[in-house]
Amino acid sequence: MTCAEFENIVHELARPDALDKSAAVRAKFHAQTCERCANRLAQAQVLALAFDEAAQDAERLEAPAHIESALVSAFREHRRSLERNRHRERRTRLRWLEWSALAAAAALLLAIGAWNFSRPRIEQTKRNGRAVVTNPVNSNANGAAPQTELVETVTAEGLNTDFVPVPYGESLSPDDSGLVVRVSMTRSALGSLGYPVDEVHAGDVVQADLLVGEDGLPRAVRLVQ
Amino acid sequence: MPDEAEPRDEELLRRMMGGDDDAFRSFYLRHQRPIYRFALHMTGRPESAEEVVQEAFMTLIREGAKFDSARGTPQGFLFGIARNHVRRLVESDSRFVPLAEDDDLHVRAGQASLSYGLGESLSDGLARAEITERVHRAVLALPAHYREAVSLCDLQGFDYAAAAKALGCPIGTVRSRLARAREMLVAKLRPAAAPLKKPSTAAGGAR
DSSP states (O other): OOOHHHHHHHHHHHHHHHHHHHHHHHHHHHHHHHOOOOOOHHHHHHHHHHHHHOOOHHHHOOHHHHHHHHHHHHHHHHHHHHHHHHHHHHHHHHHHHHHHHHHHHHHHHHHHHHHHHHHHOOEEEEEETEEEEEEOOOOTTTTTOOOOOOOOOOEETTOOOOOEEOOOOOOOOOOOOEEEEEEEEHHHHHHHOOOOGGGGTTTOEEEEEEEEEETEEEEEEBBBB | OOOOTTTOOOHHHHHHTTOHHHHHHHHHHHHHHHHHHHHHHHHHHHHHHHHHHHHHHHHHHHHGOOOOOOOTTTHHHHHHHHHHHHHHHHHHHHGGSSSTOOOOOOOOOOTOOOOOOOOHHHHHHHHHHHHHHHHHHHHTTHHHHHHHHHHIIIITOOOOOHHHHTTTOOHHHHHHHHHHHHHHHHHHHTOOOOSOOOOBBBBBOOO
16 A cells, blocks of 8 residues: 555544455555554544544534424414415415306307397388388398398288289399388279289279389389278 | 434425424424534534524425425435525624634534543543534634535534535545545644544554
8 A cells, every 4th residue: 555545545544444444454554664654544543533522522412492492383384374375375266267257157148149139130110200121131042132021010000911022123132221112002003013903993092012122113012901 | 314213304304395293393303413513513603503503494494395306315405505504604704714723712512511421530521621622623714615524524423425415515525625624634633632542553443
């Protein structure tokens, strides 16, 4: 063993069982043959002894009891604080869920209302004493131009028959709102509009509703009874 | 170190994080002494050592969930926290800057007092106390990273591996710091370190 190798292990050599047996034997043999290394070993042993004394003295050293009490109290307070925070977070989450559910319900109601509002329907308004009919726009299965629907309404003037389309007229376009005009005419004039009339009463004057397009041409006629 | 019948540190820490009082108390009782002694060796003041213990365990209570078993042991985690607190204390108090040889700072070793075993003479006890105080004073004069290694290995009996985990450095670093620290201590203690029992060079044993 060289002096450099000895110096590397001298402090372990000063402690029992810190080195394996063969290394300890070689090191001690070297110390017996080298005065400088023997002095180094003596110094290391003195230091190890001093450390042992200090370590034994320190065996009784520990933190005072009041620190344990304070820390256990702090631990319990921290745990309570965490539980309060968890409870608060749970309540906040539930509140968000409630508001989200309300918002979703409101949105659904609005959607239903909007859908209902946008559905086509027949409404009747009066303008200048004339009945104005807005006809629904429906196309038949073949996609042909929408036909005027025959409706039966009860008005203040009396019960009307269904509208009969004029034979030569075009049906109302989807954009055409149409106008119902009440007129007085002879039965024979009704006949020219395609309404069935018997010859006996051809000269009678009757009241009729004409469904007139925006172009002014009649599209249908009905008798006011 | 806990025996096999006692729960491991990782188990105690896990239960602590779940709010178990008893687990916290067990963990504290198991580790407060090494932490206290380490802080005392590093600062030389019992009040500072108490403060370090309290702060280290308070930090553990608040941040114990950050412990990662893949990165080390719970003891190493706790020592890391304690070292940070010691470093802050040392930086804030210039009293703990390495001392000159003739400084008359009195180092009190906590509850240590003159103590001697049965059958020893008073002079042996006084010599023992003097040696203890000189060792503490010499250790306090070491640079902080050497002082840490000496505190754990030479004054508390940690092996190299345990000290390396506590200090968060490789085993080789612990060995080299210890070797250098011991050389410095031999130089400091040489004049007055008259051993109570002169070692026998033939046997080569110190104990």
